[in-house]
Amino acid sequence: MQIKSKFSSSGSGIFSVTDDLLTQYDAINLAHGTPDFPFSQELIENAHEAMQAEGSQQAPWAGLMVLREKIADKISFLYTHSYHPDTEVTVMPSAKEAVFASIAAVVHAGDEVIYFEPSVDSYAAMISLQGATPVAIRLEAPHFTPDWNQVRARINARTRMIIINSPHNPTASVLSEADVQALRDLVKDSPVIILSDEVYEHLVFDGDEHRSMSAYPDLAARSIVVTSFSKVFKVSGWHVAYCVAPAILTREIRQVQQYVMFPADTPMQYALAAIMEQPNHYMTLSTIYQEKRDLLAHGLKSSRFELLPSKGGYFMLAGFGHFSDLSDVDMVRKLIVDHGVATLPLSAFYSDGTDQAVIRLTFSKDDETLEEGARRLCEV
Ligand SMILES: Cc1ncc(COP(=O)(O)O)c(C=O)c1O
Incomplete structure (x- = not known):
């Protein structure tokens, strides 16, 4: 065939x-x-306990409310932005699925999506699956930071989204304050949505800090921020992640989730919600x-x-x-x-x-x- x-x-x-x-x-x-x-042994014990209690029932599509509340609290604590757990926080089976749902939710056939290469291989594939065009902009060695003039030159009326990823896989670069300001200037009068893959948010070295899109109100208002528990709690075999975004974007993302994915596993959600009460873990x-x-x-x-x-x-x-x-x-x-x-x-x-x-x-x-x-x- x-x-x-x-x-x-x-x-x-x-x-x-x-x-x-x-x-x-x-x-x-x-x-x-x-x-x-x-x-953490405590995390396993939490999951075990949840399995024996109410944990075998399917969680709500958007995730257990107790976990969504903990996520909103964490973001408010670290980045000051308040996301509403009911309408702006969505638990996902993995960050990969959260990225897919975000792209599928807002990118239409004929649109263009800017992303940076090298990158995880899934971005370009996910964009193409929507009938949209992936526009790759090179990050150059040895520092692999974005050339914002190039980004400016590639933005046009069809540009629907810019995908950023900091800390970056595979180059280990981190967006600086100057990068964020440049991005801000670029998108300020445009309808471009930012998809920010922040799965390594807690791993920034040498006294530098993670710059989440959630930390900048104007950027948070046009951003979908994706992150993952697998990196934070060293449980790469447990697929629980989440994305936060303004309600208008979250509504669309949840539609994709509901049509193509199941909610993340319930016991792991309970376990993670309990352990998130201890910020020292991250x-x-x-x-x-x-x-x-x-x-x-x-x-x-x-x-x-x-x-x-x-x-x-x-x-x-x-x-x-x-x-x-x-x-x-x-x-x-x-x-x-x-x-x-x-x-x-x-x-x-x-x-x-x-x-x-x-x-x-x-x-x-x-x-x-x-x-x-x-x-x-x-x-x-
Ligand atoms: C940049 C980046 N985004 C997303 C993911 C996917 O994360 P998850 O394992 O939660 O699906 C990975 C996984 O390695 C990654 O490196």
């Missing part, structure tokens, strides 16, 4: 190749940002992850890789073009097969597969894994 694919490329083939090789060679996993160190994360970043960087000091700045999130980029002619995909293969360390090629995060001889490493792992991974990479 012949079908016309809706996708412009073969998609994320390299991710499954890396997964297969990783398993085959039992490699150290510095490829996936899935934290492998212990998380307030201490930057320190923990900064130490992990520094541990990995220290371990790689005597390697031949050139480390790029990692300002937030839990990734670090490393260049090898000065000592090898391999493509980044071949380097990733070689590192797994010959050295037993899995990483990802940066080219996988560009829609046209741009290869800059750079790999992405994660430091969201226990210290022994990071030390052993670094030791092996020093042998390259």
Whole structure:
């Protein structure tokens, strides 16, 4: 049977190749940002308790009110903006689904959506699925910050949305106050909606701070902010996330959710609502992850890789073009097969597969894994 694919490329083939090789060679996993160190025992106990009590019933579509209230409280505490839990906060099965629902809710066929590359591969696919055009703007090494003049040049009457992601996966860059001001100036007289992917909001290093769109009233009024519990509470196997947005946008997002998704799992929602009463769980994360970043960087000091700045999130980029002619995909293969360390090629995060001889490493792992991974990479 012949079908016309809706996708412009073969998609994320390299991710499954890396997964297969990783398993085959039992490699150290510095490829996936899935934290492998212990998380709060209390959280598990909360979930267990909720499962035994009322937790086996489906939650309301928009999420348990108790969790939505905690989310609104957290945002008000950190970023001062008040979202109404009833009409402006929506719990989602994952951040990925929240991003999809947001795009599907407001982007129409023929629209254009600006986003920055490299990026997680799903943005462009989700935009294309709406019959809209993804407009990729390059973030350039080594700092990978947006060139707002380029953004200005690409905005036109068809531009419906700009997607931002800070802290950024895969480059580990963080939007500065100047970036936010530039964005503000760009959109102020336009109908453009901002979709802000803030899943790494609690991981900003070196004394800098996360700049949420929720913290700027004029931007919050036109923004959908998406974040995820999986990164905060190190429960990447529990898919609970949320998005906050003005009621007029939330209404549309919830329609998409209702047509194509189920609510997030009920026991996990109860468990997360209870643990959110203790802000120390997320307030201490930057320190923990900064130490992990520094541990990995220290371990790689005597390697031949050139480390790029990692300002937030839990990734670090490393260049090898000065000592090898391999493509980044071949380097990733070689590192797994010959050295037993899995990483990802940066080219996988560009829609046209741009290869800059750079790999992405994660430091969201226990210290022994990071030390052993670094030791092996020093042998390259
Ligand atoms: C930038 C970014 N957005 C969204 C997601 C998806 O998060 P979730 O696991 O909650 O779906 C990820 C996951 O890795 C990510 O890196």
